[in-house]
Amino acid sequence: MAEKFVAKISEFQDGDRRIVTVGDKEVGIFRDRGQFYAYSNTCVHQGGPACEGLIIAKVEERIMPDRTSRGMYFSETDTNFVCPWHGYEYDLRTGECIANRKLKLRQYQVVQKGDEVYVVT
Amino acid sequence: MDLVSDRGRRVSVEELNTTQLLANAAKQARQRNYDDFIIVDVDAHHYENEHFSEIAPFMENDVLRQLSLSGAAKTGRQAIMPIQIGFQDMGGRVTRYPLRATEKTPDGTLRDVELGYRWMDAMGVDYSCLFPTGMLNIGLHPQKDMEADLCWGYNRWVTEKVLPETGGRMYSMLCLPFSDAEESLRQVEAFGGRKGVTGFMITSVRDVPVHDNRYMKVYRAIEERGLAIAFHAAFNWYEPIFKGLNRFISVHALGFTVSNMIHMTNWVINGLGERFPKLPVLWVESGLAWVPFLMQRLDHEYMMRSSECPTLKKKPSDYMRDMYYSTQPMEIQDMQALETTFRMINAETQLLYSSDYPHWDFDLPSTIYDLPFLSEKARHNILGGTAARLFKLPPRNEKQKQNLIKYGNLPV
Numbered sequence: 109m110a111e112k113f114v115a116k117i118s119e120f121q122d123g124d125r126r127i128v129t130v131g132d133k134e135v136g137i138f139r140d141r142g143q144f145y146a147y148s149n150t151c152v153h154q155g156g157p158a159c160e161g162l163i164i165a166k167v168e169e170r171i172m173p174d175r176t177s178r179g180m181y182f183s184e185t186d187t188n189f190v191c192p193w194h195g196y197e198y199d200l201r202t203g204e205c206i207a208n209r210k211l212k213l214r215q216y217q218v219v220q221k222g223d224e225v226y227v228v229t
Numbered sequence: 230m231d232l233v234s235d236r237g238r239r240v241s242v243e244e245l246n247t248t249q250l251l252a253n254a255a256k257q258a259r260q261r262n263y264d265d266f267i268i269v270d271v272d273a274h275h276y277e278n279e280h281f282s283e284i285a286p287f288m289e290n291d292v293l294r295q296l297s298l299s300g301a302a303k304t305g306r307q308a309i310m311p312i313q314i315g316f317q318d319m320g321g322r323v324t325r326y327p328l329r330a331t332e333k334t335p336d337g338t339l340r341d342v343e344l345g346y347r348w349m350d351a352m353g354v355d356y357s358c359l360f361p362t363g364m365l366n367i368g369l370h371p372q373k374d375m376e377a378d379l380c381w382g383y384n385r386w387v388t389e390k391v392l393p394e395t396g397g398r399m400y401s402m403l404c405l406p407f408s409d410a411e412e413s414l415r416q417v418e419a420f421g422g423r424k425g426v427t428g429f430m431i432t433s434v435r436d437v438p439v440h441d442n443r444y445m446k447v448y449r450a451i452e453e454r455g456l457a458i459a460f461h462a463a464f465n466w467y468e469p470i471f472k473g474l475n476r477f478i479s480v481h482a483l484g485f486t487v488s489n490m491i492h493m494t495n496w497v498i499n500g501l502g503e504r505f506p507k508l509p510v511l512w513v514e515s516g517l518a519w520v521p522f523l524m525q526r527l528d529h530e531y532m533m534r535s536s537e538c539p540t541l542k543k544k545p546s547d548y549m550r551d552m553y554y555s556t557q558p559m560e561i562q563d564m565q566a567l568e569t570t571f572r573m574i575n576a577e578t579q580l581l582y583s584s585d586y587p588h589w590d591f592d593l594p595s596t597i598y599d600l601p602f603l604s605e606k607a608r609h610n611i612l613g614g615t616a617a618r619l620f621k622l623p624p625r626n627e628k629q630k631q632n633l634i635k636y637g638n639l640p641v
Contacts, residue, residue: 124241154593155253161242162322165235182235192242192250192324194590 114218114225125189127159130229135216136160137227140187140200146216146227147203156193158213163189166199166206230331232321245328247344247587251351257595263353266609267629268594269616270349270357272461272513272555272583273399275341275391276329277383278363281309287385288378297379310379311369314466316477317589325587339394348586349398352593355613355629356622357584359387359399360430360513365463368407368435377406377416384420392425400620402428402459402511407435410443417450427620428457428509433488434465440499448501452508457553457619459511462489486519493523493549500540502548509619511553514585518560521573524549550575553619555583556611557592568602577607581616606636614638 112130114137120126125138127149134149136159151158166186170178188197188206197206198213205211217228231239243249277284281301288294300307318326334343341359349357364383370376384403392399403420405413413429420426429451431439451458464484465471474480489512496502496510512520527545531538541548554574561567574580585591597603597611609632616622618638624630633639 123238150253154595155257157250157253161324162232162234163240164320164322190319190322192322195319195322197322 109228111219111226111228114227117220117223117225120225123163125159125163127157128227130227133229134159135227135229136189137218137225138163138189138200143201144218144220144225145200145203146218147198148214148216150213151191151193151196152205152211152213153191153194153196156191156196158191158196158198159189161190161192163187163200166197230328232324232327234321242324242328245325245332247325247332247347248351250325251348254593255351255353257593258351258353261353261595261598263594263598264626265628265632266353266594267356267613267617267622267624267633268352268354269582269613269620269622270352270354270584270586271511271581271616272360272557273345273348273354273357273586274360274362274588275345276363277341277361277386278310280341280386283390284379284382284386285309286382287389288382290374290378293375293378294382296375297382310363311366311371312363313366313464319589323589326589329587339391341391342394342399344587345395345399348584352584352586354584354594355398355625356616356620357399358427358620359391359395359401360461361404362588364404365432365461366434366465367404368432368437369465370408373406373408377409377412380404380406380412381416384416388420388423388426395425397425400425400427400622402426402430402457405429405431405447407431407437407444410441410447413444413447414450417447417454421451421454421456426456428459428511430459430461430513431492432463433460433492434463434484438495439492440495440501445504448505448508452505457509457511459513460489460492461513462486462515464488486515489515490519490523494527497527497545497548498538498541500538502551503540503542509553511555511581513555513583514557515554516558516560517554517556517567517570517574517580520549520554521570524573546573550579553579553581553615555581556597557583557585558590559592559596561596564601567600571602571607577604577610578615580611581619582612609636610638 114126120139135146136149137146149157149159165182166188168183169180187200190197203213203215219226230244234240285297300309321327334340462485464480466480471480524546582597614636
């Protein structure tokens with residue numbers, strides 16, 4: 109188990125991300141609502157850089173009690189990150205693929221030491 | 230660089246560099262030792278619609294050229310080509326769309342060629358067939374003479390300005406103005422012998438009957454020259470049957486398959502396979518799942534209604550097995566279904582790898598290389614051996630040459 113320095117917390121803004129290389133692995137580290145999350149930067153689809161694309165709220169659809177649709181909207185609570193190759197979307201808090209939650213990016217532990225963030229691989 | 234996310238929020242991403250974006254593809258190429266394979270991408274694209282100011286001067290008719298040149302100068306405000314509503318970039322999620330203009334290329338190089346080299350080298354592709362993007366809608370142009378002249382201008386520009394700069398690594402199947410059979414024939418005669426031309430493309434979004442007698446001389450001219458014909462699929466959201474579809478995913482999934490299914494049905498049922506037995510016919514960018522469906526459907530009806538297609542000497546599926554298919558976008562969802570599809574189309578000799586890069590649903594060579602049910606021969610043939618034989622593309626190193634010979638794609 110190796111710890112790799114990611115960034116100073118004071119320089120790692122909420123909603124931002126970092127990509128670090130550890131040996132032959134690339135890991136994406138996200139900060140969302142004060143929490144840190146780290147995942148493999150290799151998409152489960154065709155191996156794209158899963159963590160390097162757009163970070164965007166999950167899209168939901170408003171279905172009313174009478175089963176009619178009132179259109180799509182951005183979630184206020186759920187955030188995804190998107191592989192830039194083909195658009196595979198991942199839940200930022202779990203690394204699960206939104207289209208099939210059985211598919212999941214490998215998750216890594218993130219530790220904070222004082223003002224510094226490390227990822228454990 | 231910033232991209233716009235939900236509610237106008239801005240997200241920082243690296244500026245676009247194709248080599249960097251495809252770094253993981255390059256890693257796959259090294260791990261799988263693609264150098265030993267000749268890899269031919271039979272369907273890749275460039276954005277010719279960004280070069281109309283260069284293409285228009287090659288048009289023949291003074292008046293149409295002047296209209297096009299003036300229109301090209303007003304980029305974004307006046308369409309020269311029929312255009313579609315489309316959300317290929319998924320709201321910026323597929324970042325190479327919004328960032329494309331930011332990618333830097335060296336002065337003195339042809340931008341489309343430079344970008345082509347970058348993705349080809351990253352993926353391990355040796356040769357690619359260059360198809361246009363915006364011109365895939367040329368069949369919807371309401372002006373027959375403008376369609377013909379735009380095709381003429383594009384075909385001249387590609388063969389005189391683009392392909393000569395590619396070091397032989399890019400070739401093309403040129404765009405036919407298929408609304409006009411006489412003009413299509415003239416362009417086959419004019420361009421069929423040019424370097425880097427391996428055949429001609431019919432853009433599938435059009436409602437002409439491909440079996441109409443007026444086209445027979447066009448097919449014969451292509452066949453006589455030892456060239457191939459490709460039907461390149463696309464979608465048309467304005468098609469009456471598609472107007473009820475409310476999401477891009479729906480019209481894209483159906484449009485690319487239905488457009489080719491219509492032409493395939495006419496081609497087979499009217500016996501064009503009997504009339505042009507030496508003409509290689511290639512079906513491009515419809516994926517593969519539609520083929521077993523259509524084979525079964527046509528065979529089933531043929532057994533009862535053979536009197537309606539007296540030219541046929543075998544089942545429709547047998548003619549479909551004589552034709553060629555590009556892989557992308559390959560539906561790798563049910564491995565058994567995919568394996569059955571490969572068996573039904575004789576993939577070992579009839580299937581050709583394609584990436585469709587840089588479009589949003591591109592496929593890497595690993596989509597073929599990693600399939601668990603392929604023989605070594607099938608893997609080599611699909612990735613490029615069959616295309617190398619079909620389009621007469623030479624090996625780029627000794628190992629590739631040995632493999633082409635080993636699997637029957639190059640005479641000893």
